[in-house]
Amino acid sequence: MSKIAEKLRVATAKPAGAPALLVLEDGAVFAGTSCGAPGEAFGEVCFNTSLEGYLEIVTDPSYAGQIVALTYPQVGNYGVNADDAQAEKPALRALVVRDMCPTPSSWRSQESLGDYLGREGVVAIEGVDTRALVRHIRDAGAQRAVVSTTDADAASLLEKVRKSPTLVGENQVVGVSCGGSYSYGVADLPASHDFALAAPADPRFKVVVYHCGVKRSILDGLVRSGCAVTLVPWDTPADEVLTLSPDGVFFSNGPGDPDAVDATSRAAAALLGRVPLFGICLGHQMMAKAAGAKIDKLKFGHHGGNHPVQNLLTGRVEVTAQNHGFCPRFQSLGALVPELSGGATEHVDDLREWGRRSIAPVVANERFGRIRLTHVNLDDGTAEGFAFLDVPAFSVQYHPEAAPGPTDAHYLFGAFARLMEGRGDYLDIDIATDRLSGWKFGSTTEEEVA
Known part of the structure; x- marks a missing residue:
């Protein structure tokens, strides 16, 4: 050479x-x-x-x-x-x-x-x-x-x-939550993202976020949808949150075994019915636990930006971003309500069957009334979303912020805003148009975006 x-x-x-x-x-x-x-x-x-x-x-x-x-x-x-x-x-x-x-x-x-x-x-x-x-x-x-x-x-x-220790039974949230409350708003949005994203909506909702390991992009999504955010540690008592007079409370994503995060699920139980709630990922599991759901450990979890989820309310399939190794069992929330479940009286093991029947089944929960299964994972038939019908609350197992991942689930931020407005149709949003909401896609001026 x-x-x-x-x-x-x-x-x-x-x-x-x-x-x-x-x-x-x-x-x-x-x-x-x-x-x-x-x-x-x-x-x-x-x-x-x-x-x-x-x-x-x-x-x-x-x-x-x-x-x-x-x-x-x-x-x-x-x-x-x-x-x-x-x-x-x-x-x-x-x-x-x-x-x-x-x-x-x-x-x-x-x-x-x-x-x-x-x-x-x-x-x-x-x-x-x-x-x-x-x-x-x-x-x-x-x-x-x-x-x-x-x-x-x-x-x-x-x-x-x-x-070495196992993940099961360990509270991993302790190490990733915040040490005290703090605010997050428009001034905290990363300026280097402005080339791709439109200006945020004016803040009109006071939202408290339970910081269980929340991703920054989740906070960005809340702020861009018109929320003034206050974050609190994972173990903050519900009464302390209510003194802040929030319009809504958000339970964030987070790591590890949800059965080891008792303080957050207790807070969710105390807040359900008292203020509009939205939970994602670990927050979804916390709200499900509050209602008495059993939590299953998945064989290898859901981690990635290409997981198909069927919305049972619309029949549409969302390609979603996910990161979790545990999942609540819908069947453990209560007995089916036949008149709201297509006449069905028996639970099915594979929740994809409800999609095949075009039914979003409802159970009678002993503590919080009727709970509807709204979303199902099409890879393995596990539960991906619940809507509480008798209290203002809903949750999903996946992430709506697309960091990284697709934007199909962006509508969930808008759904939370609608819930805080008191609308019963808060989940009735066309994801086909909403997934592009707020993006400039290379435009350099607001006029070009319009």
Whole structure:
């Protein structure tokens, strides 16, 4: 090889990282190289199927306690911009990718993803056959794992991971909630997003957000829909929230086992019927728990931006962004009300059957009256949304903010506004037109948007 060719090779070649190992508790081993901070990290391994939005995934507080594998083969190609982060610090334990791009190309990039992970102390491994890893998790289920750049002995790592704590039973929300109440408003919206998004609506609702690990983009969505937001810690008593005289209360997304987050579900139980409520993800589980629902742990969870959900009220299918490993069981909320459930008297195991029948079934809940199943996951038939018919409240298992993900569920912010206005038709919104609401798509002036 000539000197010029060698110089070009050195200048353009990707530097080799230190050896690293990913070891699962069932003994599966995946070798790779370090592409983040050095060290050793334990957590429950899961996979995310989004094609982009890796920084939003890395900084999503709902990943506390987890090792996240990204299924898209190359990660980091457009770099990192701090305004896209969903929290001040990453909460995940480690990141697993097939290929980490060290030289990003984007006009918005501030640094590479690898540099960001190193600076934030996040252990990461690349060179892993992520397709094989995902197939293994789908077959064997989510489980404890370790990523290490300091221990090259797979047997040693396996022994350590089997002694590590499980996600079940641990309150992960404590580590990602806020220490006290604070406000979030128009001034907090990231200015670098103005090129794509229209101006926010004038604030007309006072909304209290239970911070269980809320994503910044969720707060942005509330503000843009006309909410003046006050955030409170996850364990704030309901009476303290009511002293703020809110028009509505929002229960946010968050990490881990919902059965370990008792204070928030108690608050939801105390607030149901006293003020309009909207919950997403963990917040959906908190409201369901308040009504007495049983919570199931999913085999490998729902993580990604391409999960199909059927709206049983309209028949439409929403492509949604999701991130959770637990799900409330609709059947445990009460007995079916036949006259509101197409005459049915028996629950079905697979909730997709209600979509096939074009029925949004209703149960009689002992504490809060009638509760309707509004949304169903078309991948596995689990519950994705409830509407309380006798108190002003609704919840969904997925995320409406599209960071990352599609905009099909944006209408839910508008539905919350309608609920706070006292409208009974708050969920009657055409998602086909609403999904484009608020986007400029490259326009440079308000006149062009209009």
